[in-house]
Amino acid sequence: MKRSPKDVMDSARTISRRALVMGGVQLGVVGVLGWRLQSMQVEQADQFRLLAEENRINIRLLPPARGLIFDRNGIPIADNEQNYRVVMVREDAGDIGEVLARLTRLVDIDPDDLTRAMDEMQRRSPFVPVTIADRLSWEDVAQINLNTPTLPGITAEVGLSRVYPAGADLAHVVGYVGPVSDYDLSRIDDSDPLLQIPKFQIGKSGAENKLERTLRGSAGTRRIEVNAAGRIMRELDRKEGEAGKDIQLTLDSRLQTYVQARLEGQSAGAVVIDLENGDLRAVASAPAFDPNKFVRGISVKDWTDLNDNKYRPLAAKAVQGAYPPGSTFKMVTALAAFEAGVVAPDETVYCPGYTDVYGIRFHCWKRGGHGNINLHESLKQSCDCYYYEIAQRVGIDKMAEMARKLGLGIKHDLPLSAVAQGLAPDKAWKSTVRGEEWRIGDTVNASIGQGYVLASPLQLAVLSARIATGREVTPRLIRLINGVEQPSGMGDSLGINENTLRRVRASMNDVCNHRRGTAYRSRILAEGQEMAGKTGTSQVRRITPEERAAGVTKNEDLPWERRDHALFVSFAPYDNPRYALSVVVEHGGGGSSAAAPIARDIMLQALYGGPPPLEAYPSADRDRIAEQQKRIEARIPPGARSRSQV
Structure with a gap:
C-alpha cells in the first residue's frame, strides 16, 4: 500500500529524533570514556603507577635486635650472635621440590630440617619466608649467593641468635628463648606480626619470658623489587625497627x-x-x-635426660620450690x-x-x-x-x-x-x-x-x-x-x-x-x-x-x-x-x-x-x-x- 506524503514526513521526523538521541547518548559515552581516560592517564597516573609497582614490590619484616641482659657489673649474660640462615618464599619458588634438591646439592642440610620446612610452608601463607636451615657457615652462604639464578625463592640472610655466655650458671634466672610455636600463639594475646615469622625467637622461661615485650623491640621493614620470576632485583628502601631494651639485673x-x-x-x-x-x-x-x-x-636425648633426672634440673628450686x-x-x-x-x-x-x-x-x-x-x-x-x-x-x-x-x-x-x-x-x-x-x-x-x-x-x-x-x-x-x-x-x-x-x-x-x-x-x-x-x-x-x-x-x-x-x-x-x-x-x-x-x-x-x-x-x-x-x-x-x- 502506498504511503501518503504526510506519513513519509512524520516517519522521517521520528527517525531523525531517534538518530539524534542515539547520537547524543553515544557522544556522551565517548565523552565520559575520554574524560576517564584523561583522568587515569594524567591526573591519577602516579596512583596507578604505584599500584603497578606494588605488583612487583614486596614488603618484608625486619626482626629487631633483641635487648641484651647484663649482670650488675655490666657483664653480658644474654647476648646476641650473628646467625647465617637460608629462607624460602613458596610463591616465588615455583617447583619447591626441585629448588630444594638443587639447594641440598650445594650445602649440607639435615633431612629433618627439610621435612620440617616443607610442613611449615604448607601451614604458612605463600608469601611468608620460611627458614630452611640456620647456623650455616660463611662458605655455605657464599655458595648459595653464587647460585642465586638457579634457586628462585631462596635467599641467604644474616640475623641474630641468642647466646648465654654463663651457660647453666644463670639458666634458671635468665631462662632461654626459642622459636615461636603454634602453642605459643594459642596461649598468648599478642597481635605483633613478628610472631608470624617462622623461627622468630621469643622468651620461653625466666626473665626472657617475663620481660618478653621489653626485650623484643618492634619490627622494621624493607621494600624489595622482584622480577616476574619472583627473584629479588634490588632493595628500594629500608626502615630499621626499634631494638629491644637492654636490661641490667641485680645479680653478681x-x-x-x-x-x-x-x-x-x-x-x-x-x-x-x-x-x-x-x-x-x-x-x-x-x-x-x-x-x-x-x-x-635440643636433642631428644638431652631432653629425655633432663626430664628423667630425679633431681629435676629444669626446676628453679630457689623460687619455685x-x-x-x-x-x-x-x-x-x-x-x-x-x-x-x-x-x-x-x-x-x-x-x-x-x-x-x-x-x-x-x-x-x-x-x-x-x-x-x-x-x-x-x-x-x-x-x-x-x-x-x-x-x-x-x-x-x-x-x-x-x-x-x-x-x-x-x-x-x-x-x-x-x-x-x-x-x-x-x-x-x-x-x-x-x-x-x-x-x-x-x-x-x-x-x-x-x-x-x-x-x-x-x-x-x-x-x-x-x-x-x-x-x-x-x-x-x-x-x-x-x-x-x-x-x-x-x-x-x-x-x-x-x-x-x-x-x-x-x-x-x-x-x-x-x-x-x-x-x-x-x-x-x-x-x-x-x-x-x-x-x-x-x-x-x-x-x-x-x-x-x-x-x-x-x-x-x-x-x-x-x-x-x-x-x-x-x-x-x-x-x-x-x-x-x-x-x-x-x-x-x-x-x-x-x-x-x-x-x-x-x-x-x-x-x-x-x-x-x-x-x-x-x-x-x-x-x-x-x-x-x-x-x-x-x-x-x-x-x-x-x-x-x-
Whole structure:
C-alpha cells in the first residue's frame, strides 16, 4: 500500500529524533570514556603507577635486635650472635621440590630440617619466608649467593641468635628463648606480626619470658623489587625497627657462679639478698641445665635426660620450690607470741623431750629434752617444746599474720617463671580450701614449720632480711632498664618492737657463735664478719610410734627421696648486716650438717667479693676449704669484660 506524503514526513521526523538521541547518548559515552581516560592517564597516573609497582614490590619484616641482659657489673649474660640462615618464599619458588634438591646439592642440610620446612610452608601463607636451615657457615652462604639464578625463592640472610655466655650458671634466672610455636600463639594475646615469622625467637622461661615485650623491640621493614620470576632485583628502601631494651639485673654473675659450683652434687636452692636495697645478688638452683641447647634446638636425648633426672634440673628450686621451713619458722612463732604479749622475754618452758596435747604426743628433736628453756636458749638449741607451748597461747591466726609480715605466704613480684606463693595457713584457709575445722594439733605442727606451712628459699631469704633490718625488704631483680634505675626494695619499717627483734637476732647469733649453738661448726671467725643464723630440718615422712620406740632410722639409711630437707637462714655481719641468705638442700638430712656449711661459704664469698682468707674459717676446715676454693675458682672466668650500658 502506498504511503501518503504526510506519513513519509512524520516517519522521517521520528527517525531523525531517534538518530539524534542515539547520537547524543553515544557522544556522551565517548565523552565520559575520554574524560576517564584523561583522568587515569594524567591526573591519577602516579596512583596507578604505584599500584603497578606494588605488583612487583614486596614488603618484608625486619626482626629487631633483641635487648641484651647484663649482670650488675655490666657483664653480658644474654647476648646476641650473628646467625647465617637460608629462607624460602613458596610463591616465588615455583617447583619447591626441585629448588630444594638443587639447594641440598650445594650445602649440607639435615633431612629433618627439610621435612620440617616443607610442613611449615604448607601451614604458612605463600608469601611468608620460611627458614630452611640456620647456623650455616660463611662458605655455605657464599655458595648459595653464587647460585642465586638457579634457586628462585631462596635467599641467604644474616640475623641474630641468642647466646648465654654463663651457660647453666644463670639458666634458671635468665631462662632461654626459642622459636615461636603454634602453642605459643594459642596461649598468648599478642597481635605483633613478628610472631608470624617462622623461627622468630621469643622468651620461653625466666626473665626472657617475663620481660618478653621489653626485650623484643618492634619490627622494621624493607621494600624489595622482584622480577616476574619472583627473584629479588634490588632493595628500594629500608626502615630499621626499634631494638629491644637492654636490661641490667641485680645479680653478681661471679657470686652466682660460685654458688652454683658450691651446690654442685646437691638438689638445692640458695638466695642471697643485699639488705641495703633488696637486690638479689644470687638466685641459684642445682642441678641446672645449659640454655644454649634450647636455643639451638635440643636433642631428644638431652631432653629425655633432663626430664628423667630425679633431681629435676629444669626446676628453679630457689623460687619455685615450696618446702616445710622446719625450725627456720621458729622466729615467726616467737615474734608472733612476743608481739601478742602472751610470753615474757625470760619466761621458761619445761622441755622433757615431748609435749602432750589432748592425748597426742609431739616430740622434741632431743629425746631427753632441754629442761627449762627460754626464748634465747630455745632458738640457740632449737628446742621444739618451747614453740609447742607458746604457739598454743598465741594461736595460728596471729602466727600466719606474722609470717606474711616477714615475707612468707605471699608471692613476691619478680620477672621469673612460676614464683611460688608458699603457704602461711590460718583457720580461714583450712575452712575454705580443705572444708575442715582448724585443730590445735595443726597449730602445734605449724609452730616448728611443719604441717601445712610451706616456703621457698626466696621467701626464707626475705624472712632473714626482714628480721635483720626490721624493714619490709622486698626482693629486686631488675636494676636498670635502658639505663633507667628501677624502684629500690629497701622497704619501710615492719612496725615490730625493736627490742623483740634484738632478742631474736642475738639468739640467731648464738646459733652460729656459741658452743651449744646448732650451727657452731659453720661459724665465721673473721672479726667483724660474724654470721647469725638458724638451722632447720623438715620431715618429709611420718615417723610412727613403733619406729620411735625402736629408734628413728638415720637419714643416711633411708632412700634419698625419704630423707629430711636441710635448711639454713642467716645474715651477716651480725653488728652491721649487709647480706641475708637462705639455703635449702632437698633430702639433705640435717640443717646443721648439710645446709649451714654451704651457707657459711656463700656468705663469706659475698662479704669479701671473692675468695675469703682461710683465717675466716675454723682451723679444722681450712685444708678442705683451700682445696674447695681452687676447684670452684677454676670455674669462674677471671674478670669477665663488662659492656657499657646504653
